[in-house]
Amino acid sequence: MTIHQTIKVAVDAVVFGYRNQALHLLLIQRKLEPYQGGWALPGGFVLDNESLEAAVHRELSEETNVTINYLEQLYTFGQPNRDPRFRTVAVAYYALVKPEAFAIAASTDADDVRWFDVRDLPDLAFDHAEIIQHALQRLRGKLRYEPVGFGLLSEKFLFSDFEKLYATILDKPIDRRNFRKKVLSFGLLTELNEKRSDGKGRPANLFQFNEDQYFKMKERGFYFEL
């Protein structure tokens, strides 16, 4: 059986990181046409013998040197004209990066890999702006149904980091007192007997995730009205 089909398969990765109380996204500058010099999601064509996830890991390692903490398939983009060269079906993934890995990635190849604040993205190659919108929407949706910060925060963090992560992802202000009360009522965070300053106010207690409760909530599902 011969299938006459000239479609190519690629993977693209939307890699989110959280630093300086802002949500960031990892982009690379394209060396080749099309969109030479333009900014794009890291990614590339899948090799004949590797799984889709292996292709994502390989491309991220080749292009960005970033260490990701979480990877999930997002959506497959297959419009016939999304690549001007030939038809490419892109299986998009979304990935989360801890602040530690964040710093490393940015320092390796600063010329053509860079973290961008999601509120201030450059023009993007192909349909990557659409893929990013899709990923942001997924991330926003997840906030309501599962605890998300785990993949993006350091082991220990200030409550203000956690709160601003939510405000940033939702892209809207949060009723702070109400938010704090709700989050603490979930039993998802453990308050530590250890203080740190956020650089502005008085030192405040650090928090960490209660992993047991985290995985329980993830499995059972919940709805967090935000």
Place this chain on the structure above:
Amino acid sequence: MTIHQTIKVAVDAVVFGYRNQALHLLLIQRKLEPYQGGWALPGGFVLDNESLEAAVHRELSEETNVTINYLEQLYTFGQPNRDPRFRTVAVAYYALVKPEAFAIAASTDADDVRWFDVRDLPDLAFDHAEIIQHALQRLRGKLRYEPVGFGLLSEKFLFSDFEKLYATILDKPIDRRNFRKKVLSFGLLTELNEKRSDGKGRPANLFQFNEDQYFKMKERGFYFEL
């Protein structure tokens, strides 16, 4: 730029229908190798110039003649050895069918298209059993976060149909009194001044969806503890 890649792209559709208070799934019997004579999801290779969604509609029309009511991308399956002929990446969709369309489909080509009760599926070709598990999981997850029955029930239905749809998808008994109280409190269903019998008990009032409330709930999101 030449990309040396021999991967083919296909679509597969998990088509759910609900009849006789049981969740059903549409399967076709394969005419060709591999898995000749075996049961499989409807689907096939994407043409060079059609979108992925168009390919799903074309394959469903060619193979099953079913009219679907709702279509959503499910997940992309890309393990290198999932097709014994050559590497095929399958973009799987899940679709819902109204009972009316259900009957038509089953009567057109009964030899090689058939509805199966999801609790009693035959052996399946390729990794289609895995794709179906994924679709069932998605459907179960959706029950908690959005009103689902809209895509599967007739315009007017008995509350017992609605309840059994939930019990079937969840594959577990439901606390009936509690379920009815909760569902009615959502304002999602409108009780009509019209009766029908389910063939066993006394005639009961028919219900229909309140579309306004349906789309409001879908947009806002909610959590239905089941």
